Amino acid sequence: MTPQATPADPAVFTSRNPADPSDIVIEFPGCGEEAVIQAAQRARQAQAEWLGAGVAARSEALCKAADAIERAADEMTGLVIREVGKPLAEARAELAHTVSIWRYYSRVLYEPSGALHEPSAGPGMLLTRRRPLGTAGLITPWNFPLAIPSSKAAPALAAGNAVILKPAPEATACALHLAEALRDVLPDGLLQVVPGGPRVGEALVHLADVVSFTGSTAVGKAVVRTATACDTPVQAEMGGQNAAIVLPDADIPQAAAHIAAAIAGYAGQKYTATSQVIAVGSAREPLRDALAERLGAMPAADPGSASTICGPVISLAARHRVAEMRMSALAAGACLLAGGADGHTAPRSGWYVNPTLLEAVPDGHELLEDVVFGPIAVLQEANGLDQAVHLANAGRQGLVTSLHTTDLESALYGSDHLETSMVGVNAPTTGVDYFPLSLGGTEGSGHGPHEEGRADLDFYTSRQTISLLPGGS
Secondary structure: OOOOOOOOOOOOOOOOEOOOEEEEEEEEEOOHHHHHHHHHHHHHHHHHHHHHHHHHHHHHHHHHHHHHHHHHHHHHHHHHHHHHHOHHHHHHHHHHHHHHHHHHHHHHHOOOOOOOOOOOOOOOEEEEEEOOOOOOOOEOOOOOHHHHHHHHHHHHHHHHEHHHHHHHHHHHHHHHHHHHHHHOOOOOOOOOOOOOEEEHHHHHHHOOOOOEOOOHHHHHHHHHHHHHOOOOEEEEEEEOOOOEEEOOOOOOHHHHHHHHHHHHHHHHHHOOOEEEEEHHHHHHHHHHHHHHHHHOOOOOOOOOOOOOOOOOOOOHHHHHHHHHHHHHHOOOOOOOEEEEOOOOOOOOOOOOOOOEEEEEEOOOOHEEEEEEEEOOEEEEOOOHHHHHHHHHHOOEOOOEEEOOOOOOHHHHHHHHHHHEEEEEOOOOOOOOOOOOEEEOEEEEOEEEEEEOOOOHHHHHHEEEEEEEEOOOO
8 A cells, every 4th residue: 555645754854962952963864665665675584584583593682682782781871861861860770671671572482372272073183373463563752762662672573573663753863773782683674773754654554564653642543543544453552641649548758759750750751651640638738748849859950960850851842832831721720839940950951841730720721631741740639539530530541540548448449440551559650660561551542452561472463273183084
């Protein structure tokens, strides 16, 4: 199928350091449709050899991939800080998680991939097994420039597929560096990077045998529509409006610490960041004070510092969006509890905005309806747990909710009635502890099968059923 016409991508893409926009990390021409076609042809040739090499060879290669990334950890950490503004502590954690992903899939290959059954009558056996789909087209965001491409590529490769990766333009240098680190441990053509914009992504969706996307809801829905029209299996992980519920019996200082970190960490640029805080009953006053104090101690600062929690946002447009949402809410009658001024403690100019907390935001305001993707959150009040759950479930995107309580019955009630696909009890909405369990979103936060863990081995394969009977039966 020929890709439909889309607005032309820029002739040259530029990735800048969010902490110092004058620092150009990489400039590159976007791939055209023909380059994607050629990449798909190379991938199909490499995939046949990769599958034929067998499980042991694939496992060894993925293990070597983990080793290669680990050897390059310091250089990659520095690049993550520079290209996407991720604070040092989080960049190091992402590198460690990336290594663990490749190691996990190098080992899970030896687990059974199917089932064995007796035939209904007579001798023989019936069995099932996984078969790779071919070439996996991966479209990934900038906020986890190594971990998310790895969490898609590693299981796709483990299952016997080839991979073509289209990273977000803002994280192109990280993607190319990852591919370079793996160049000597994977066969030629097995993992390729096609930099560019929407037209490259659309061409890849048309040419791939299976598609995995992580990014914004609007783009994710477009990817799903295109893949579905091509009868191509697709999964999409998209944005989340994530709530934190705090009950009066909760450990308020601990809850405030968790929630503040989930609002301010990486400048709120995680799909699991907290954007809605719901205080139940008498929890409101102490939580409001504790949370405002915590956020005030997390000013936007140089991401290269080990003490920084909130670094810059990814672009000038992102900073403008946070500022516009803040000003719009204040104009509508909201009250400012923390933050509110652009500024930073870093020595250079960058796209910084301090963590912001608002209350009394009117119903229907965009802050309560859409994902801002910045360090800004709204404090709301609920009379009881049932009303708090109702407020948390009211959003259009259901990814993760945190519930802070010391009461087991309340924890169980929340787990049963919250409609998000992930629930953390006395834990922040952010974090990577779900791996190797599968994760995903409901409503506008996700489409198709969940990813990570063993779920991805199913997604990147089809099931083949074999009937094995004696000759002449």
